[in-house]
Amino acid sequence: xxxxxxxxxxxxxxxxxxxxxxxxxxxxxxxxxxxxxxxxxxxxxxxxxxxxxxxxxxxxxxxxxxxxxxxxxxxxxxxxxxxxxxxxxxxxxxxxxxxxxxxxxxxxxxxxxxxxxxxxxxxxxxxxxxxxxxxxxxxxxxxxxxxxxxxxxxxxxxxxxxxxxxxxxxxxxxxxxxxxxxxxxxxxxxxxxxxxxxxxxxxxxxxxxxxxxxxxxxxxxxxxxxxxxxxxxxxxxxxxxxxxxxxxxxxxxxxxxxxxxxxxx
Amino acid sequence: xxxxxxxxxxxxxxxxxxxxxxxxxxxxxxxxxxxxxxxxxxxxxxxxxxxxxxxxxxxxxxxxxxxxxxxxxxxxxxxxxxxxxxxxxxxxxxxxxxxxxxxxxxxxxxxxxxxxxxxxxxxxxxxxxxxxxxxxxxxxxxxxxxxxxxxxxxxxxxxxxxxxxxxxxxxxxxxxxxxxxxxxxxxxxxxxxxxxxxxxxxxxxxxxxxxxxxxxxxxxxxxxxxxxxxxxxxxxxxxxxxxxxxxxxxxxxxxxxxxxxxxxxxxxxxxxxxx
Numbered sequence: 442x443x444x445x446x447x448x449x450x451x452x453x454x455x456x457x458x459x460x461x462x463x464x465x466x467x468x469x470x471x472x473x474x475x476x477x478x479x480x481x482x483x484x485x486x487x488x489x490x491x492x493x494x495x496x497x498x499x500x501x502x503x504x505x506x507x508x509x510x511x512x513x514x515x516x517x518x519x520x521x522x523x524x525x526x527x528x529x530x531x532x533x534x535x536x537x538x539x540x541x542x543x544x545x546x547x548x549x550x551x552x553x554x555x556x557x558x559x560x561x562x563x564x565x566x567x568x569x570x571x572x573x574x575x576x577x578x579x580x581x582x583x584x585x586x587x588x589x590x591x592x593x594x595x596x597x598x599x600x601x602x603x604x605x606x607x608x609x610x611x612x613x614x615x616x617x618x619x620x621x622x623x624x625x626x627x628x629x630x631x632x633x634x635x636x637x638x639x640x641x642x643x644x645x646x647x648x649x650x651x652x653x654x655x656x657x658x659x660x661x662x663x664x665x666x667x668x669x670x671x672x673x674x675x676x677x678x679x680x681x682x683x684x685x686x687x688x689x690x691x692x693x694x695x696x697x698x699x700x701x702x703x704x705x706x
Numbered sequence: 707x708x709x710x711x712x713x714x715x716x717x718x719x720x721x722x723x724x725x726x727x728x729x730x731x732x733x734x735x736x737x738x739x740x741x742x743x744x745x746x747x748x749x750x751x752x753x754x755x756x757x758x759x760x761x762x763x764x765x766x767x768x769x770x771x772x773x774x775x776x777x778x779x780x781x782x783x784x785x786x787x788x789x790x791x792x793x794x795x796x797x798x799x800x801x802x803x804x805x806x807x808x809x810x811x812x813x814x815x816x817x818x819x820x821x822x823x824x825x826x827x828x829x830x831x832x833x834x835x836x837x838x839x840x841x842x843x844x845x846x847x848x849x850x851x852x853x854x855x856x857x858x859x860x861x862x863x864x865x866x867x868x869x870x871x872x873x874x875x876x877x878x879x880x881x882x883x884x885x886x887x888x889x890x891x892x893x894x895x896x897x898x899x900x901x902x903x904x905x906x907x908x909x910x911x912x913x914x915x916x917x918x919x920x921x922x923x924x925x926x927x928x929x930x931x932x933x934x935x936x937x938x939x940x941x942x943x944x945x946x947x948x949x950x951x952x953x954x955x956x957x958x959x960x961x962x963x964x965x966x967x968x969x970x971x972x973x974x975x976x977x978x979x980x981x
Contacts, residue, residue, distance in 0.1 A: 488871075491871045493870065493871060510871070510872075510873045511871070511872050511873030515871075517868060517871045517872075519865075519867035519868055519871070520867070526740050526741055526742060526863050526864055527740050527863065527864040529915050529916070529919060530864070530919055530920070530921065530924075531919040531920055533920075534919070534920050534921045535864060535865075537921075538857075538860040538861045538864050538865070538921075539861060539865065539868060539869075539872070541857065542857060542858060542860070542861030542869060542872055542874065543858060543861070543869070543872045543873040543874045544857060544858070545854055545855065545857060545858060546853070546854060546856070546857055547853050547856055547857065548856055548857040548860050548921070572919075573919075574919045590868075
């Protein structure tokens with residue numbers, strides 16, 4: 442069965458068309474890297490799959506059913522936020538609030554819930570982080586906790602919205618490898634949006650590239666192609682491959698520089 | 707000695723009233739501190755002041771006026787949503803304006819010089835049986851309401867994007883919480899007055915969050931510390947003849963400082979980095 446299907450979808454936000462008449466299929470267990478410039482619609486697309494954004498036209502189906510809000514089959518990692526409310530809480534407590542979090546009443550955590558949390562923490566290797574306050578964790582460690590949280594409730598699909606922001610290159614590799622391994626072990630379909638192709642190059646089965654209301658999905662070789670990308674960027678694009686990396690260039694500049702590259706994180 | 711004083715009705719009522727209100731204030735305050743909305747709580751107490759004095763001016767019960775105004779302002783704040791920039795400026799202006807209006811109403815109502823001090827600073831030693839009964843009912847209602855929304859409230863407060871994706875309405879939970887806060891503020895004002903609501907609603911929860919990293923222990927500790935603070939404050943006030951509200955407030959500050967000190971000390975021992 443297809444995990445996610447877009448059928449002639451048109452998406453608009455604030456009067457701006459993000460996707461125009463786009464159709465595509467993502468299979469169960471498939472790892473798809475989502476790329477494109479800022480504002481191309483990576484986040485909006487994920488929100489639409491989560492049932493949070495209305496469609497101008499077309500339908501989105503998740504595991505055969507129309508996309509609705511609060512679908513328990515989808516694990517979601519929103520873009521990382523700065524440490525805010527509840528920073529002093531232990532990781533375990535932070536995770537526990539999402540269990541049946543949409544239902545009214547007291548936040549009771551059963552023994553079965555606790556076992557599930559433990560299992561998810563173990564799977565991502567974050568058991569030792571659970572008792573520490575989230576404010577004391579590094580960005581990579583907090584990300585690991587969020588991934589554990591996304592696994593609660595045994596989802597079939599994982600949506601990760603720019604999970605590599607503000608992580609250093611080593612932490613980035615750790616996260617990508619972890620998600621890749623989880624996807625294989627648990628048979629999850631994954632949409633993983635990133636700023637730079639090279640961050641996810643080794644892990645993806647296919648690439649979904651967004652730009653100017655259009656989308657191209659296919660293997661790395663099919664999509665990372667000057668003709669395809671020039672159409673998406675509406676500007677002349679060169680593709681340069683060197684020592685196992687791929688550089689997408691426009692006018693002599695690498696497009697999609699990770700915005701934190703220069704900050705020495 | 708305290709045990710002798712407990713023979714007096716008014717002392718019994720003081721302990722009962724402050725115990726109820728402290729439990730509510732500490733519990734609700736835990737979420738207020740977590741959500742970073744303590745300033746909103748402060749503003750609500752000032753709006754309540756205008757409501758109370760305005761009601762008194764036209765011959766209505768002050769408590770009723772306070773509750774109505776506080777609820778209205780709470781709902782308004784909740785509906786306006788959470789991410790307005792310059793929010794603290796707007797809140798500050800409303801706060802000052804409310805206090806100004808309250809003062810105006812007091813002035814226009816010539817007979818209330820004593821009530822002003824009570825409203826502003828509280829007087830738990832003057833709580834009547836009627837007020838005590840009121841506080842008990844309000845207290846139970848507030849805690850019940852908080853219990854009913856606690857799960858989505860926690861989720862929305864700690865992880866708003868994920869909560870939204872899972873079907874929680876951030877605006878609804880935020881607004882319902884402000885209603886709960888408004889009720890808690892209206893009660894706290896009876897004990898420590900408009901200006902010192904922070905003493906019970908912010909101090910103990912902030913201390914609790916420093917002392918424990920877990921949720922349920924944190925909430926219980928916040929309530930417990932608030933009760934201890936209120937009762938100890940009354941005991942000290944009865945022995946020293948200083949105003950009760952001052953004693954309660956001062957204890958709150960000491961409590962918070964002690965919690966900070968303990969938390970830094972623990973970090974040094976454990977070796978975890980200081981924030």
